[in-house]
Amino acid sequence: MAKKVDKFESDLLRGSLDLMVLAVLDQEDQYGYIIQKKIREASGEKVSMSAGTMYPLLHRLEGEKLIRSRWDDxxxxxxxxxxxxxxxxxxxxxxxxxxxxxxxxxxxLMQGYYKPVPKLG
Amino acid sequence: MAKKVDKFESDLLRGSLDLMVLAVLDQEDQYGYIIQKKIREASGEKVSMSAGTMYPLLHRLEGEKLIRSRWDDxxxxxxxxxxxxxxxxxxxxxxxxxxxxxxxxxxxLMQGYYKPVPKLG
DNA sequence: TATCGATATATCGCATGACGATACATTAGC
DNA sequence: GCTAATGTATCGTCATGCGATATATCGATA
Incomplete structure (x- = not known):
């Protein structure tokens, strides 16, 4: 059986999902399904937004003029x-x-409980 | 005039306020007003929970048996x-x-946008 | 003495947003 | 033909941070 990874609690994601999506789109234009997939894979399955989260989020960002869309048929x-x-x-x-x-x-605030993130590069 | 510090957006706090409160209480027993104050000061005024956030939060944690309370009159x-x-x-x-x-x-996920936290100590 | 600010706890309704469920259509593989 | 994956959308539910409001005590100060 596949190893089941537990996802991060949804409250933890609030306020940072927008950030992730914007970061993905800053690299290249994409459509929802792939954005969702990229985030899921890059997080090791720990951030797997449902479609019910993804699409309203994109509509919201578009409403705020932070992103713009174009249909491809x-x-x-x-x-x-x-x-x-x-x-x-x-x-x-x-x-x-x-x-x-x-x-x-x-x-x-967390003092002893906090473990610094390893240096990148 | 006092320098106005902008607080973190409330969505950013979701899922981590519990953690802060538990961390404060792990150091020593406290009552609500002081917990609130400690977090506010330790965060440089950037996390200032209102009473309407603090007290329901404490009640919730107590309901989950993660903390217990005692009145002092x-x-x-x-x-x-x-x-x-x-x-x-x-x-x-x-x-x-x-x-x-x-x-x-x-x-x-954030790649270039992320700046590692400076080493503690 | 009255008034004000700090201390101290509590509850209410509102707004936000992540979620699962559901819907619908297309395409590929078995 | 069936199923799984692709692709977008919307609905109602739930959790929770917030401002507003209420109540009470206490010290300072005018």
């Missing part, structure tokens, strides 16, 4: 491609900065 | 002291571990 499968906007990049930078600050803040 | 001011339970410590360890994993996961 050229193939048999209808796909809605998303691209990040200038405002989206600005928001991404801001939110990422906010996230980093929050992580540092928690590090201080 | 010996002084003029009625204070409800809280202590962490064995189950609470277990939960604290688990949640802290979960948090650390999540931070690492975000580090991977």
């Amino acid at each position: 050229s193939t048999g499968r209808r796909r809605k491609w998303y691209a990040i906007t200038a405002a989206g990049r600005k928001r991404l930078t801001k939110q990422a900065n906010q996230w980093n600050q929050y992580v540092q803040c928690m590090a201080g | 010996s002084t003029g001011r009625r204070r409800k002291w809280y202590a962490i339970t064995a189950a609470g410590r277990k939960r604290l360890t688990k949640q802290a571990n979960q948090w650390n994993q999540y931070v690492q996961c975000m580090a991977g």
Whole structure:
């Protein structure tokens, strides 16, 4: 049987899913299904947003003009491609900065329970 | 005029406020007002839970038997002291571990946007 | 003495957003 | 033909952080 990985609690994700999606779209234009898949795989199955989370999230980001969409009906499968906007990049930078600050803040609050993230590169 | 610090967005806090409170109580018994104050000060005013957040949270944790309470009416001011339970410590360890994993996961997902937390000590 | 700010706990309704369920259509493989 | 994967969408439910409000005590100060 496949090894079952427990997902992160949904409350933990609140406030950072937007950030993940914007980060994915900042690398290249994508459509919902693939964004979802990328995040799931990159997180080792620990962040697997349902469609009921993904699509409303994309609609919300589009409503805020942080991303924009374009339908592609050229193939048999209808796909809605998303691209990040200038405002989206600005928001991404801001939110990422906010996230980093929050992580540092928690590090201080958690004292002994916190284990620093290993250096990248 | 006092320098106004913007607080973290409330969605960012979801899922980690419990953790903060448990961490404070793991150090010593406290009552709500002080727990709130400690977290506010330790975060540089960036996490300032309202009373409408703090007290329901404490009641919830008590309902889950992660903390227990005791009224102190010996002084003029009625204070409800809280202590962490064995189950609470277990939960604290688990949640802290979960948090650390999540931070690492975000580090991977965020790639270039992530800045590692400076070494402690 | 009255008024104000800090201390101290509690509850209410609101807004947000992640979730599972459900729906629907296409395509590929068995 | 059946099933699984692909692909988007919406619905109602649930959890929880928040501001507003209520209540009470105490010290300082005008």
